[in-house]
Amino acid sequence: xxxxxxxxxxxxxxxxxxxxxxxxxxxxxxxxxxxxxxxxxxxxxxxxxxxxxxxxxxxxxxxxxxxxxxxxxxxxxxxxxxxxxxxxxxxxxxxxxxxxxxxxxxxxxxxxxxxxxxxxxxxxxxxxxxxxxxxxxxxxxxxxxxxxxxxxxxxxxxxxxxxxxxxxxxxxxxxxxxxxxxxxxxxxxxxxxxxxxxxxxxxxxxxxxxxxxxxxxxxxxxxxxxxxxxxxxxx
Amino acid sequence: xxxxxxxxxxxxxxxxxxxxxxxxxxxxxxxxxxxxxxxxxxxxxxxxxxxxxxxxxxxxxxxxxxxxxxxxxxxxxxxxxxxxxxxxxxxxxxxxxxxxxxxxxxxxxxxxxxxxxxxxxxxxxxxxxxxxxxxxxxxxxxxxxxxxxxxxxxxxxxxxx
Numbered sequence: 496x497x498x499x500x501x502x503x504x505x506x507x508x509x510x511x512x513x514x515x516x517x518x519x520x521x522x523x524x525x526x527x528x529x530x531x532x533x534x535x536x537x538x539x540x541x542x543x544x545x546x547x548x549x550x551x552x553x554x555x556x557x558x559x560x561x562x563x564x565x566x567x568x569x570x571x572x573x574x575x576x577x578x579x580x581x582x583x584x585x586x587x588x589x590x591x592x593x594x595x596x597x598x599x600x601x602x603x604x605x606x607x608x609x610x611x612x613x614x615x616x617x618x619x620x621x622x623x624x625x626x627x628x629x630x631x632x633x634x635x636x637x638x639x640x641x642x643x644x645x646x647x648x649x650x651x652x653x654x655x656x657x658x659x660x661x662x663x664x665x666x667x668x669x670x671x672x673x674x675x676x677x678x679x680x681x682x683x684x685x686x687x688x689x690x691x692x693x694x695x696x697x698x699x700x701x702x703x704x705x706x707x708x709x710x711x712x713x714x715x716x717x718x719x720x721x722x723x724x725x726x727x728x729x730x
Numbered sequence: 731x732x733x734x735x736x737x738x739x740x741x742x743x744x745x746x747x748x749x750x751x752x753x754x755x756x757x758x759x760x761x762x763x764x765x766x767x768x769x770x771x772x773x774x775x776x777x778x779x780x781x782x783x784x785x786x787x788x789x790x791x792x793x794x795x796x797x798x799x800x801x802x803x804x805x806x807x808x809x810x811x812x813x814x815x816x817x818x819x820x821x822x823x824x825x826x827x828x829x830x831x832x833x834x835x836x837x838x839x840x841x842x843x844x845x846x847x848x849x850x851x852x853x854x855x856x857x858x859x860x861x862x863x864x865x866x867x868x869x870x871x872x873x874x875x876x877x878x879x880x881x882x883x884x885x886x887x888x889x890x891x
Binding site: 607608611612655658659661663688689691692693694695696697698700723726727729730 | 735741742744747848851852
């Protein structure tokens, strides 16, 4: 089928503001949305800039706004985005982040938030001789949260992030959940106070945009609610 | 890296938790309020009490009575100012209803103003303006609380229709 790819372009060296450009692209129903972008870059306009790496929904590089929703371009099939020949798919960078060029956003703030929640195992006492063991039941508590690929679709889909770009956001706080609820972790006392602020947990109004955006179908809002309860108990 | 995400000075967990509690609470308080104030038998029994004790019915506005009866049938009673005042003047019911109304007031104010504060801090970015806005809103809540508690306490005291 023939489709129209409508792409939000922005080159800070030449453009005053982002603008839309359209490209006619041939596609099969089971092509990924990413393949449309690759077609544009390889055959129509080599200046188009976007991030991609594995193209299999693992690296989390190509999160962007597709037809108005934050998605992974590689994990979306054309047949799920259009109803037929001649339809249009719109591509824009993730919202609430500075755009470096075209579909590439500046992720430095995103990763600053990630580091702020101390996303590593904090333990007390001497290290065991072998690895720190965890039972399958203990892993079940955090299993869902470990699936996060840090693509940023959730954080940039959150209205609290839109209103305050410094809001920690679901991705970082999901990491906080993943470590705080890890039965081997002793870092709650250090980690929770970072979340217990007006940049953190209490600005989550359980709107569920993060759940909807997550390409890995993680039940993010649920885990953030568990963190809130833990914070209340700890306070 | 100097991070703005340090430990917060003051925990907000308590307010969030209270917001949940008051929210749940308000559902029941509202239902009770509506039932007692607008649909109740209590109102009728207070009216009957007045009628038996004093041998007279409290006065209703004729227009109000007519409107209510047109809508809810010929037996419907208007909850008049007199009935409310009598309920609050009654020594037995007064403690119950005054306590209920003060609780209702506190729950509603906390719930509403916590929500308002969230909205204010969502939209006001400048730290100074933020401080001013939140201080003003909590001051308003406090003023309303004082006025409300005062009104509930003095309402109906020594009232005779």
